[in-house]
Amino acid sequence: MLWADRIASEIRDTRTPRDGKTFLIRDEKTISGRVHVGSMRGVAIHGLVAEMLAEQGVANEFRFEIGDFDPFDSIPNYLDVGKFREHLGKPLYAVPSPEPGFANYAEYFGTEFIEVHKKAGFSPNYYRATELYRSGKMDSLIKTALERASDVRKILKEVSGSEKDWSWLPVSVVCEKCGKMMTTRAYDFDGETVGYTCDKHPDDAVSCGHAGRTAPWKGTAKLFWKVDWAAKWVAQGVDIEGGGKDHSTKGGSRDVANHIARKVFNYEPPFDIPYEFFLVGGKKMSSSKGRGSSAKDMCDLFPPQVFRLALIGKDIREQIDVDPAGESVPRLYDWYDELGTGVREGKADDYSRLYTLCEPPKNRAGLTAPWQMRFREVAFIVQMPHLELHKEAGKAKGAELTEDEIQRLEERARYAKFWLATYAPEEFKYELQEETPEVELSQVQKKALTVLADYLQTGERTGEELHLRLHELKTEIPIQPKELFQAIYRIFLNRDSGPKAGWFLAGLPRDFVITRLNEAVQ
Numbered sequence: 001m002l003w004a005d006r007i008a009s010e011i012r013d014t015r016t017p018r019d020g021k022t023f024l025i026r027d028e029k030t031i032s033g034r035v036h037v038g039s040m041r042g043v044a045i046h047g048l049v050a051e052m053l054a055e056q057g058v059a060n061e062f063r064f065e066i067g068d069f070d071p072f073d074s075i076p077n078y079l080d081v082g083k084f085r086e087h088l089g090k091p092l093y094a095v096p097s098p099e100p101g102f103a104n105y106a107e108y109f110g111t112e113f114i115e116v117h118k119k120a121g122f123s124p125n126y127y128r129a130t131e132l133y134r135s136g137k138m139d140s141l142i143k144t145a146l147e148r149a150s151d152v153r154k155i156l157k158e159v160s161g162s163e164k165d166w167s168w169l170p171v172s173v174v175c176e177k178c179g180k181m182m183t184t185r186a187y188d189f190d191g192e193t194v195g196y197t198c199d200k201h202p203d204d205a206v207s208c209g210h211a212g213r214t215a216p217w218k219g220t221a222k223l224f225w226k227v228d229w230a231a232k233w234v235a236q237g238v239d240i241e242g243g244g245k246d247h248s249t250k251g252g253s254r255d256v257a258n259h260i261a262r263k264v265f266n267y268e269p270p271f272d273i274p275y276e277f278f279l280v281g282g283k284k285m286s287s288s289k290g291r292g293s294s295a296k297d298m299c300d301l302f303p304p305q306v307f308r309l310a311l312i313g314k315d316i317r318e319q320i321d322v323d324p325a326g327e328s329v330p331r332l333y334d335w336y337d338e339l340g341t342g343v344r345e346g347k348a349d350d351y352s353r354l355y356t357l358c359e360p361p362k363n364r365a366g367l368t369a370p371w372q373m374r375f376r377e378v379a380f381i382v383q384m385p386h387l388e389l390h391k392e393a394g395k396a397k398g399a400e401l402t403e404d405e406i407q408r409l410e411e412r413a414r415y416a417k418f419w420l421a422t423y424a425p426e427e428f429k430y431e432l433q434e435e436t437p438e439v440e441l442s443q444v445q446k447k448a449l450t451v452l453a454d455y456l457q458t459g460e461r462t463g464e465e466l467h468l469r470l471h472e473l474k475t476e477i478p479i480q481p482k483e484l485f486q487a488i489y490r491i492f493l494n495r496d497s498g499p500k501a502g503w504f505l506a507g508l509p510r511d512f513v514i515t516r517l518n519e520a521v522q
Contacts, residue, residue: 002350003315004045004357007273008052011240015271018237021059025050025240026232026270027124028065031092031106033076034294035113038244038278040120041320044311045242045275047122051361063236064117064124068093068106069133069222071172071182073203089180089205091222093130116295120308121360132235134219141231141265142216145170145223146189148264152227155259160251169194170227171216175208181222183207194221226253230261233270242273275316281323298322301329301419303411305358306336312357324423333375333412340369370404371397372412376428379416380499383430387507389413395463396503430493432508436519437494445487446521448479453517456510467502491520 001009017023027046029039043064050062072095075084079098087095087105095105102108106128114126132138145152152170156162169186175198182205188195193213200207214220223231233241247253258269277284280293299307301324310332314320322328339355356364373393381387393409394401401409420429441449455461455469474481488505489498498504505513 002353002357003317004048004052004312005353007049007316008056008058011049011053011271012056012058015239017059017239023053023058023060023239024237025060025062026065026236026238027062027241028067028129028232029113030067030070031110031113032070032073033109034078034296035109035116036278036293037280037295037298037322038284039113040116040295040298040311041275041278042242042244043117043122043124044120044308045273045316046240047117047124048312048357049240049273050124051357054361060240062122062124064126065132065232066106066110066114066126066128068104068110069129069219071180071205072105073182073205085204088203089182089207091130091174091179091181093128094179112296116299119299119304120311121304129222130219132232133222136218137235138223138231139217141234142171142221142223145227145231145264146194146216147191149189151264152260155256155263156226159256159259170224171221172224173214173216173221174219175210176212176214177210178208180205180207186216186221189216226256227260227264229253229257230265230267230269233257233261234265234267238270240273241270242275245274245276248272248274273316276319278311279319279321281326282321298324301415301423302332303415304360306332308358309336309339309354313354324419325425329419329423330374330376330379330428337372337374340372343367343369344371368404370402370408372405372408373397375412375416377499377503378409378412379420379424379428380430380504381507382413382416383420384432384507386432386509392507395506427497430495430498433492433494436491436516439487439490439494439520441487441490441520442483444477444479445483448473448477448484449487449491449517449521451477453514453521456514456517460510461506463500463503463506465502466505467500470502487520491516 011023025046027042029035046062050060053060069091072087072090072092075081092106093104097103097105097108099108102111117123146169149169153164153168156164167187169189171186171194172181173184173186173194173196174181175184178198180198182202183200184196184198185200186194186196192215194216195213197211198207199209222228232238243254254272261267261269302310310320310322313335322332336358339351342351343355355369356367359367373396377396381389381392389409390401390406451473470484473479473484485501486496488501489495
């Protein structure tokens with residue numbers, strides 16, 4: 001049973017919706033810039049659980065918060081520091097968009113993130129954090145948190161070891177004078193207003209020195225993160241919400257939020273789904289620092305089904321690791337193709353189930369698994385101007401391609417070209433040499449190439465025939481496999497490695513291959 005089926009069944013069998021009708025599933029992301037691909041794991045986990053519950057006849061709603069009411073606390077390295085420095089400390093909704101056409105900074109980057117959701121086949125109901133606060137739905141919870149600030153401070157100390165000053169209040173006020181929230185400190189609540197000063201200097205944010213009182217309602221103030229998290233569960237009646245491994249440790253954000261929900265708001269926390277990280281090249285890096293690590297960067301590398309497989313294929317207790325500049329990209333395509341092969345062979349197991357789940361629900365009825373040429377082979381062929389992709393794919397399949405297979409082949413070729421132009425490592429980049437490279441060959445290598453040329457003189461050969469003949473030469477000459485294949489790659493590609501030699505040679509004009517082999521042994 002796949003992890004999503006297991007979790008959905010557990011929820012169905014052990015939980016009841018708070019409203020008695022519909023499970024509310026929630027996830028969120030603070031839009032502080034380009035969103036790291038790791039945040040897509042939460043979207044995929046909550047989204048797939050919602051799909052599985054619906055498949056089991058369990059009513060649910062998946063709701064996603066675009067976090068636009070957090071402070072702009074740092075400037076990503078891809079933005080103009082001079083343009084954005086003055087906005088440090090403001091709420092994200094008050095920071096201008098990097099490009100025209102968007103209401104603010106959070107909308108600009110949030111829209112990009114939403115587009116990635118759509119490509120992956122997930123369509124939650126979106127809302128903005130500002131909408132929740134400005135609507136007044138958080139007001140009573142803010143009041144409770146302020147009235148019970150001493151309890152919040154006690155929980156923070158006992159659960160996470162974070163000690164706060166006796167005057168500390170769990171809200172961040174938006175300064176009425178300069179509009180910043182990261183520079184303010186709330187210190188007193190009289191039941192209706194909070195006293196605050198704008199005198200903090202975190203990082204590069206500049207405070208204005210204003211002091212005053214304000215009513216912390218309808219979006220003039222925001223609860224601090226762990227209190228905010230618990231309060232949002234209460235405000236919306238959340239039934240199901242998971243979080244990444246970093247939040248789920250003892251004393252972590254989830255632990256603190258659970259205690260606050262129970263002891264401050266008298267609310268039982270939602271069903272938790274803790275999950276492992278999505279790593280990029282083995283690292284949990286920020287999307288502001290790692291090229292290829294943003295959700296959009298990663299999404300652009302794959303067709304929707306393969307990107308979705310990257311997100312949902314592994315159990316939530318396992319890390320995902322994809323390196324755009326490494327072997328993991330073609331491996332991911334291979335994994336998807338392997339699942340498709342199982343479907344064509346009539347297997348009914350978790351692998352065929354996973355292949356089905358790589359499609360959004362609307363596409364699953366009557367789903368087939370067309371044959372596909374391996375991504376790494378497509379990536380090689382698109383670099384060889386003398387090779388015709390459709391023809392080579394037909395050879396590889398051993399039959400004429402269907403219309404669906406042609407469309408998928410052309411799609412895969414587009415992704416291969418993009419990968420080669422952006423992230424692919426040098427070992428995947430090939431250039432057929434117009435002239436015979438000057439390489440030193442051993443007598444054994446020359447003998448093998450001469451025998452191979454004589455074999456080709458007898459007529460056209462398929463990739464399979466050449467593959468078998470090359471392996472015969474290893475014992476017939478004899479010659480070590482590495483020596484044989486290096487000789488071939490060096491005289492045609494001027495490198496020590498390459499694609500499967502038999503099929504590579506079969507794709508080249510026979511006269512050209514014979515001439516090159518003979519020139520190389522002179």
